[in-house]
Amino acid sequence: MYINRILLSAVLVVGALIAQVSVLARLQLPGAVPDLLLLVLLGLAMVYGHTAGAVTGFLAGLLADLAPPAEHAVGRYALVLCIIGYVAGLTKPESTQHRSATVPMLVVASAAVGSTLLYAGVGTLVGDTAAGQVGLLPLLFTATLYDLLLAPFVVPLIMWAARRTERGVITSDASGVGSMGRSDKGAYGWLSSGTGLQVGGSLFGKGRNGSTVRNARNGKAIRMGIQRGSLLDRSSRKGRTGKIKGVKRL
Known part of the structure:
Protein backbone atom coordinates (compact mmCIF):
# COMPACT_ATOMS: atom_id res chain seq x y z
CA MET A 1 0.00 0.00 0.00
CA TYR A 2 2.82 2.39 0.86
CA ILE A 3 5.21 1.10 -1.79
CA ASN A 4 3.89 3.65 -4.30
CA ARG A 5 4.55 6.43 -1.81
CA ILE A 6 8.11 5.28 -1.19
CA LEU A 7 8.93 4.84 -4.86
CA LEU A 8 7.43 8.19 -5.86
CA SER A 9 9.15 10.04 -3.02
CA ALA A 10 12.51 8.44 -3.82
CA VAL A 11 12.31 9.26 -7.52
CA LEU A 12 11.22 12.86 -6.91
CA VAL A 13 13.80 13.53 -4.19
CA VAL A 14 16.71 12.08 -6.17
CA GLY A 15 15.62 13.88 -9.34
CA ALA A 16 15.26 17.20 -7.51
CA LEU A 17 18.66 16.82 -5.87
CA ILE A 18 20.35 16.06 -9.20
CA ALA A 19 18.65 19.04 -10.88
CA GLN A 20 19.55 21.36 -8.03
CA VAL A 21 23.20 20.34 -7.88
CA SER A 22 23.84 20.15 -11.62
CA VAL A 23 21.65 23.01 -12.91
CA LEU A 24 20.37 25.45 -10.28
CA ALA A 25 23.59 25.68 -8.32
CA ARG A 26 25.48 26.70 -11.48
CA LEU A 27 23.21 29.59 -12.46
CA GLN A 28 25.29 32.03 -10.40
CA LEU A 29 22.18 33.84 -9.12
CA PRO A 30 22.67 36.59 -6.52
CA GLY A 31 22.03 35.55 -2.96
CA ALA A 32 20.61 32.10 -2.26
CA VAL A 33 20.15 29.16 -4.60
CA PRO A 34 16.59 28.09 -5.57
CA ASP A 35 15.81 25.14 -3.33
CA LEU A 36 14.06 22.61 -5.58
CA LEU A 37 14.51 19.89 -2.99
CA LEU A 38 12.59 21.94 -0.45
CA LEU A 39 9.68 22.46 -2.87
CA VAL A 40 9.46 18.73 -3.60
CA LEU A 41 9.41 18.01 0.12
CA LEU A 42 6.64 20.54 0.72
CA GLY A 43 4.49 19.09 -2.06
CA LEU A 44 4.83 15.58 -0.65
CA ALA A 45 4.29 16.63 2.98
CA MET A 46 1.09 18.56 2.22
CA VAL A 47 -0.42 15.39 0.73
CA TYR A 48 1.08 12.58 2.83
CA GLY A 49 1.01 14.28 6.24
CA HIS A 50 3.47 15.21 8.97
CA THR A 51 4.92 11.76 9.65
CA ALA A 52 5.81 11.08 6.03
CA GLY A 53 6.96 14.67 5.69
CA ALA A 54 9.41 14.33 8.60
CA VAL A 55 10.83 11.01 7.35
CA THR A 56 11.11 12.23 3.75
CA GLY A 57 12.68 15.49 4.87
CA PHE A 58 15.30 13.74 6.96
CA LEU A 59 16.29 11.35 4.17
CA ALA A 60 16.28 14.11 1.55
CA GLY A 61 18.40 16.35 3.75
CA LEU A 62 20.81 13.53 4.44
CA LEU A 63 21.26 12.98 0.71
CA ALA A 64 21.89 16.69 0.28
CA ASP A 65 24.47 16.60 3.08
CA LEU A 66 26.28 13.76 1.31
CA ALA A 67 26.16 15.33 -2.16
CA PRO A 68 29.64 16.13 -3.58
CA PRO A 69 29.58 19.97 -3.44
CA ALA A 70 28.42 19.99 0.20
CA GLU A 71 30.92 21.67 2.53
CA HIS A 72 28.90 21.63 5.76
CA ALA A 73 28.58 19.07 8.52
CA VAL A 74 26.64 15.89 7.73
CA GLY A 75 23.16 15.96 9.26
CA ARG A 76 22.78 19.73 9.29
CA TYR A 77 20.40 20.00 6.37
CA ALA A 78 18.75 16.70 7.35
CA LEU A 79 17.67 18.23 10.66
CA VAL A 80 16.36 21.34 8.92
CA LEU A 81 14.30 19.48 6.34
CA CYS A 82 12.99 17.03 8.93
CA ILE A 83 11.52 19.91 10.94
CA ILE A 84 10.22 21.67 7.82
CA GLY A 85 8.60 18.48 6.50
CA TYR A 86 6.89 17.81 9.82
CA VAL A 87 5.47 21.33 10.11
CA ALA A 88 4.37 21.41 6.46
CA GLY A 89 2.61 18.06 6.89
CA LEU A 90 0.48 19.53 9.66
CA THR A 91 -1.28 21.69 7.07
CA LYS A 92 -2.70 18.62 5.31
CA PRO A 93 -6.52 18.74 5.31
CA GLU A 94 -8.34 15.94 7.11
CA SER A 95 -10.46 14.60 4.25
CA THR A 96 -10.15 16.90 1.25
CA GLN A 97 -7.39 18.66 -0.62
CA HIS A 98 -6.51 22.34 -0.43
CA ARG A 99 -9.31 24.36 -2.02
CA SER A 100 -7.06 27.22 -3.13
CA ALA A 101 -3.38 27.97 -3.69
CA THR A 102 -3.22 30.40 -0.77
CA VAL A 103 -2.27 27.86 1.88
CA PRO A 104 0.41 26.10 -0.23
CA MET A 105 2.00 29.42 -1.18
CA LEU A 106 2.03 30.53 2.45
CA VAL A 107 3.62 27.22 3.36
CA VAL A 108 6.29 27.73 0.68
CA ALA A 109 7.08 31.25 1.87
CA SER A 110 7.22 30.19 5.52
CA ALA A 111 9.35 27.18 4.69
CA ALA A 112 11.82 29.29 2.71
CA VAL A 113 12.26 31.70 5.61
CA GLY A 114 12.24 28.96 8.24
CA SER A 115 14.74 26.71 6.48
CA THR A 116 17.16 29.59 5.99
CA LEU A 117 16.93 30.64 9.63
CA LEU A 118 17.26 27.06 10.88
CA TYR A 119 20.21 26.38 8.60
CA ALA A 120 21.97 29.52 9.80
CA GLY A 121 21.11 28.77 13.43
CA VAL A 122 22.44 25.20 13.30
CA GLY A 123 25.55 26.50 11.51
CA THR A 124 26.13 28.95 14.34
CA LEU A 125 25.93 26.12 16.87
CA VAL A 126 28.53 24.05 15.02
CA GLY A 127 30.81 27.03 14.34
CA ASP A 128 29.88 27.79 10.71
CA THR A 129 29.54 31.57 10.29
CA ALA A 130 29.28 31.68 6.49
CA ALA A 131 25.68 32.87 6.60
CA GLY A 132 26.62 35.78 8.83
CA GLN A 133 29.39 36.85 6.48
CA VAL A 134 27.18 36.85 3.40
CA GLY A 135 24.31 38.58 5.17
CA LEU A 136 21.18 36.94 6.57
CA LEU A 137 18.65 39.43 5.22
CA PRO A 138 19.73 39.11 1.57
CA LEU A 139 19.64 35.33 1.93
CA LEU A 140 16.13 35.43 3.38
CA PHE A 141 14.86 37.74 0.66
CA THR A 142 16.40 35.90 -2.28
CA ALA A 143 15.52 32.42 -0.95
CA THR A 144 11.88 33.40 -0.47
CA LEU A 145 11.72 35.13 -3.86
CA TYR A 146 13.26 32.25 -5.79
CA ASP A 147 11.14 29.61 -4.08
CA LEU A 148 7.92 31.57 -4.63
CA LEU A 149 8.74 32.04 -8.32
CA LEU A 150 9.53 28.37 -8.76
CA ALA A 151 6.70 27.00 -6.58
CA PRO A 152 3.77 27.41 -9.06
CA PHE A 153 5.62 25.23 -11.56
CA VAL A 154 6.76 22.54 -9.12
CA VAL A 155 4.46 22.18 -6.10
CA PRO A 156 1.17 21.57 -8.00
CA LEU A 157 2.79 18.83 -10.09
CA ILE A 158 4.28 17.17 -7.01
CA MET A 159 0.94 17.28 -5.17
CA TRP A 160 -0.90 15.92 -8.22
CA ALA A 161 1.50 12.99 -8.51
CA ALA A 162 1.23 12.31 -4.76
CA ARG A 163 -2.58 12.34 -4.91
CA ARG A 164 -2.45 9.70 -7.64
CA THR A 165 -0.82 7.31 -5.18
CA GLU A 166 -3.37 8.31 -2.53
CA ARG A 167 -6.22 7.42 -4.90
CA GLY A 168 -4.83 3.92 -5.16
CA VAL A 169 -4.92 3.59 -1.36
CA ILE A 170 -8.47 4.94 -1.22
CA THR A 171 -9.75 2.59 -3.90
CA SER A 172 -8.20 -0.39 -2.15
CA ASP A 173 -9.82 0.67 1.10
CA ALA A 174 -13.10 1.17 -0.64
CA SER A 175 -12.91 -2.30 -2.20
CA GLY A 176 -12.12 -3.75 1.19
CA VAL A 177 -15.18 -2.10 2.66
CA GLY A 178 -17.27 -3.33 -0.22
CA SER A 179 -16.07 -6.89 0.22
CA MET A 180 -16.72 -6.63 3.92
CA GLY A 181 -20.22 -5.45 3.17
CA ARG A 182 -20.79 -8.46 0.93
CA SER A 183 -19.40 -10.84 3.52
CA ASP A 184 -21.63 -9.33 6.19
CA LYS A 185 -24.60 -9.74 3.93
CA GLY A 186 -23.76 -13.38 3.43
CA ALA A 187 -23.17 -13.91 7.14
CA TYR A 188 -26.47 -12.37 8.11
CA GLY A 189 -28.41 -13.70 5.15
CA TRP A 190 -30.09 -16.24 7.39
CA LEU A 191 -32.14 -13.43 8.87
Whole structure:
Protein backbone atom coordinates (compact mmCIF):
# COMPACT_ATOMS: atom_id res chain seq x y z
CA MET A 1 0.00 0.00 0.00
CA TYR A 2 2.82 2.39 0.86
CA ILE A 3 5.21 1.10 -1.79
CA ASN A 4 3.89 3.65 -4.30
CA ARG A 5 4.55 6.43 -1.81
CA ILE A 6 8.11 5.28 -1.19
CA LEU A 7 8.93 4.84 -4.86
CA LEU A 8 7.43 8.19 -5.86
CA SER A 9 9.15 10.04 -3.02
CA ALA A 10 12.51 8.44 -3.82
CA VAL A 11 12.31 9.26 -7.52
CA LEU A 12 11.22 12.86 -6.91
CA VAL A 13 13.80 13.53 -4.19
CA VAL A 14 16.71 12.08 -6.17
CA GLY A 15 15.62 13.88 -9.34
CA ALA A 16 15.26 17.20 -7.51
CA LEU A 17 18.66 16.82 -5.87
CA ILE A 18 20.35 16.06 -9.20
CA ALA A 19 18.65 19.04 -10.88
CA GLN A 20 19.55 21.36 -8.03
CA VAL A 21 23.20 20.34 -7.88
CA SER A 22 23.84 20.15 -11.62
CA VAL A 23 21.65 23.01 -12.91
CA LEU A 24 20.37 25.45 -10.28
CA ALA A 25 23.59 25.68 -8.32
CA ARG A 26 25.48 26.70 -11.48
CA LEU A 27 23.21 29.59 -12.46
CA GLN A 28 25.29 32.03 -10.40
CA LEU A 29 22.18 33.84 -9.12
CA PRO A 30 22.67 36.59 -6.52
CA GLY A 31 22.03 35.55 -2.96
CA ALA A 32 20.61 32.10 -2.26
CA VAL A 33 20.15 29.16 -4.60
CA PRO A 34 16.59 28.09 -5.57
CA ASP A 35 15.81 25.14 -3.33
CA LEU A 36 14.06 22.61 -5.58
CA LEU A 37 14.51 19.89 -2.99
CA LEU A 38 12.59 21.94 -0.45
CA LEU A 39 9.68 22.46 -2.87
CA VAL A 40 9.46 18.73 -3.60
CA LEU A 41 9.41 18.01 0.12
CA LEU A 42 6.64 20.54 0.72
CA GLY A 43 4.49 19.09 -2.06
CA LEU A 44 4.83 15.58 -0.65
CA ALA A 45 4.29 16.63 2.98
CA MET A 46 1.09 18.56 2.22
CA VAL A 47 -0.42 15.39 0.73
CA TYR A 48 1.08 12.58 2.83
CA GLY A 49 1.01 14.28 6.24
CA HIS A 50 3.47 15.21 8.97
CA THR A 51 4.92 11.76 9.65
CA ALA A 52 5.81 11.08 6.03
CA GLY A 53 6.96 14.67 5.69
CA ALA A 54 9.41 14.33 8.60
CA VAL A 55 10.83 11.01 7.35
CA THR A 56 11.11 12.23 3.75
CA GLY A 57 12.68 15.49 4.87
CA PHE A 58 15.30 13.74 6.96
CA LEU A 59 16.29 11.35 4.17
CA ALA A 60 16.28 14.11 1.55
CA GLY A 61 18.40 16.35 3.75
CA LEU A 62 20.81 13.53 4.44
CA LEU A 63 21.26 12.98 0.71
CA ALA A 64 21.89 16.69 0.28
CA ASP A 65 24.47 16.60 3.08
CA LEU A 66 26.28 13.76 1.31
CA ALA A 67 26.16 15.33 -2.16
CA PRO A 68 29.64 16.13 -3.58
CA PRO A 69 29.58 19.97 -3.44
CA ALA A 70 28.42 19.99 0.20
CA GLU A 71 30.92 21.67 2.53
CA HIS A 72 28.90 21.63 5.76
CA ALA A 73 28.58 19.07 8.52
CA VAL A 74 26.64 15.89 7.73
CA GLY A 75 23.16 15.96 9.26
CA ARG A 76 22.78 19.73 9.29
CA TYR A 77 20.40 20.00 6.37
CA ALA A 78 18.75 16.70 7.35
CA LEU A 79 17.67 18.23 10.66
CA VAL A 80 16.36 21.34 8.92
CA LEU A 81 14.30 19.48 6.34
CA CYS A 82 12.99 17.03 8.93
CA ILE A 83 11.52 19.91 10.94
CA ILE A 84 10.22 21.67 7.82
CA GLY A 85 8.60 18.48 6.50
CA TYR A 86 6.89 17.81 9.82
CA VAL A 87 5.47 21.33 10.11
CA ALA A 88 4.37 21.41 6.46
CA GLY A 89 2.61 18.06 6.89
CA LEU A 90 0.48 19.53 9.66
CA THR A 91 -1.28 21.69 7.07
CA LYS A 92 -2.70 18.62 5.31
CA PRO A 93 -6.52 18.74 5.31
CA GLU A 94 -8.34 15.94 7.11
CA SER A 95 -10.46 14.60 4.25
CA THR A 96 -10.15 16.90 1.25
CA GLN A 97 -7.39 18.66 -0.62
CA HIS A 98 -6.51 22.34 -0.43
CA ARG A 99 -9.31 24.36 -2.02
CA SER A 100 -7.06 27.22 -3.13
CA ALA A 101 -3.38 27.97 -3.69
CA THR A 102 -3.22 30.40 -0.77
CA VAL A 103 -2.27 27.86 1.88
CA PRO A 104 0.41 26.10 -0.23
CA MET A 105 2.00 29.42 -1.18
CA LEU A 106 2.03 30.53 2.45
CA VAL A 107 3.62 27.22 3.36
CA VAL A 108 6.29 27.73 0.68
CA ALA A 109 7.08 31.25 1.87
CA SER A 110 7.22 30.19 5.52
CA ALA A 111 9.35 27.18 4.69
CA ALA A 112 11.82 29.29 2.71
CA VAL A 113 12.26 31.70 5.61
CA GLY A 114 12.24 28.96 8.24
CA SER A 115 14.74 26.71 6.48
CA THR A 116 17.16 29.59 5.99
CA LEU A 117 16.93 30.64 9.63
CA LEU A 118 17.26 27.06 10.88
CA TYR A 119 20.21 26.38 8.60
CA ALA A 120 21.97 29.52 9.80
CA GLY A 121 21.11 28.77 13.43
CA VAL A 122 22.44 25.20 13.30
CA GLY A 123 25.55 26.50 11.51
CA THR A 124 26.13 28.95 14.34
CA LEU A 125 25.93 26.12 16.87
CA VAL A 126 28.53 24.05 15.02
CA GLY A 127 30.81 27.03 14.34
CA ASP A 128 29.88 27.79 10.71
CA THR A 129 29.54 31.57 10.29
CA ALA A 130 29.28 31.68 6.49
CA ALA A 131 25.68 32.87 6.60
CA GLY A 132 26.62 35.78 8.83
CA GLN A 133 29.39 36.85 6.48
CA VAL A 134 27.18 36.85 3.40
CA GLY A 135 24.31 38.58 5.17
CA LEU A 136 21.18 36.94 6.57
CA LEU A 137 18.65 39.43 5.22
CA PRO A 138 19.73 39.11 1.57
CA LEU A 139 19.64 35.33 1.93
CA LEU A 140 16.13 35.43 3.38
CA PHE A 141 14.86 37.74 0.66
CA THR A 142 16.40 35.90 -2.28
CA ALA A 143 15.52 32.42 -0.95
CA THR A 144 11.88 33.40 -0.47
CA LEU A 145 11.72 35.13 -3.86
CA TYR A 146 13.26 32.25 -5.79
CA ASP A 147 11.14 29.61 -4.08
CA LEU A 148 7.92 31.57 -4.63
CA LEU A 149 8.74 32.04 -8.32
CA LEU A 150 9.53 28.37 -8.76
CA ALA A 151 6.70 27.00 -6.58
CA PRO A 152 3.77 27.41 -9.06
CA PHE A 153 5.62 25.23 -11.56
CA VAL A 154 6.76 22.54 -9.12
CA VAL A 155 4.46 22.18 -6.10
CA PRO A 156 1.17 21.57 -8.00
CA LEU A 157 2.79 18.83 -10.09
CA ILE A 158 4.28 17.17 -7.01
CA MET A 159 0.94 17.28 -5.17
CA TRP A 160 -0.90 15.92 -8.22
CA ALA A 161 1.50 12.99 -8.51
CA ALA A 162 1.23 12.31 -4.76
CA ARG A 163 -2.58 12.34 -4.91
CA ARG A 164 -2.45 9.70 -7.64
CA THR A 165 -0.82 7.31 -5.18
CA GLU A 166 -3.37 8.31 -2.53
CA ARG A 167 -6.22 7.42 -4.90
CA GLY A 168 -4.83 3.92 -5.16
CA VAL A 169 -4.92 3.59 -1.36
CA ILE A 170 -8.47 4.94 -1.22
CA THR A 171 -9.75 2.59 -3.90
CA SER A 172 -8.20 -0.39 -2.15
CA ASP A 173 -9.82 0.67 1.10
CA ALA A 174 -13.10 1.17 -0.64
CA SER A 175 -12.91 -2.30 -2.20
CA GLY A 176 -12.12 -3.75 1.19
CA VAL A 177 -15.18 -2.10 2.66
CA GLY A 178 -17.27 -3.33 -0.22
CA SER A 179 -16.07 -6.89 0.22
CA MET A 180 -16.72 -6.63 3.92
CA GLY A 181 -20.22 -5.45 3.17
CA ARG A 182 -20.79 -8.46 0.93
CA SER A 183 -19.40 -10.84 3.52
CA ASP A 184 -21.63 -9.33 6.19
CA LYS A 185 -24.60 -9.74 3.93
CA GLY A 186 -23.76 -13.38 3.43
CA ALA A 187 -23.17 -13.91 7.14
CA TYR A 188 -26.47 -12.37 8.11
CA GLY A 189 -28.41 -13.70 5.15
CA TRP A 190 -30.09 -16.24 7.39
CA LEU A 191 -32.14 -13.43 8.87
CA SER A 192 -33.89 -12.88 5.55
CA SER A 193 -34.51 -16.51 4.64
CA GLY A 194 -36.93 -18.15 7.02
CA THR A 195 -37.84 -15.71 9.70
CA GLY A 196 -39.40 -12.99 7.60
CA LEU A 197 -36.75 -10.39 8.48
CA GLN A 198 -34.59 -8.36 6.15
CA VAL A 199 -31.30 -6.55 6.82
CA GLY A 200 -31.21 -3.09 5.30
CA GLY A 201 -34.53 -3.63 3.49
CA SER A 202 -38.15 -2.80 4.18
CA LEU A 203 -40.88 -5.24 5.09
CA PHE A 204 -43.76 -3.27 3.68
CA GLY A 205 -44.03 -1.43 0.38
CA LYS A 206 -46.58 0.90 -1.10
CA GLY A 207 -48.91 -0.20 -3.86
CA ARG A 208 -50.49 1.85 -6.54
CA ASN A 209 -53.41 2.97 -4.38
CA GLY A 210 -51.16 3.96 -1.52
CA SER A 211 -51.97 0.83 0.53
CA THR A 212 -49.21 -1.22 2.06
CA VAL A 213 -48.28 -4.44 0.26
CA ARG A 214 -46.26 -7.13 1.98
CA ASN A 215 -43.38 -8.93 0.38
CA ALA A 216 -44.24 -12.46 -0.77
CA ARG A 217 -41.61 -14.29 1.25
CA ASN A 218 -42.04 -12.15 4.31
CA GLY A 219 -45.83 -12.45 4.04
CA LYS A 220 -45.62 -16.24 3.95
CA ALA A 221 -43.24 -16.30 6.89
CA ILE A 222 -45.47 -14.00 8.93
CA ARG A 223 -48.58 -16.02 8.06
CA MET A 224 -46.78 -19.21 9.07
CA GLY A 225 -45.80 -17.57 12.33
CA ILE A 226 -49.34 -16.43 12.91
CA GLN A 227 -50.70 -19.92 12.19
CA ARG A 228 -48.16 -21.47 14.56
CA GLY A 229 -49.07 -18.96 17.20
CA SER A 230 -52.77 -19.61 16.79
CA LEU A 231 -52.24 -23.38 17.06
CA LEU A 232 -50.23 -22.92 20.24
CA ASP A 233 -52.91 -20.66 21.65
CA ARG A 234 -55.60 -23.19 20.85
CA SER A 235 -53.67 -26.03 22.47
CA SER A 236 -53.03 -23.95 25.55
CA ARG A 237 -56.68 -22.99 25.73
CA LYS A 238 -57.76 -26.65 25.44
CA GLY A 239 -55.34 -27.60 28.19
CA ARG A 240 -56.70 -24.90 30.41
CA THR A 241 -60.37 -25.85 29.77
CA GLY A 242 -59.59 -29.52 30.39
CA LYS A 243 -58.10 -28.69 33.76
CA ILE A 244 -61.04 -26.50 34.67
CA LYS A 245 -63.52 -29.23 33.67
CA GLY A 246 -61.60 -31.77 35.68
CA VAL A 247 -61.84 -29.55 38.73
CA LYS A 248 -65.56 -29.18 38.23
CA ARG A 249 -65.96 -32.95 37.97
CA LEU A 250 -64.23 -33.41 41.28
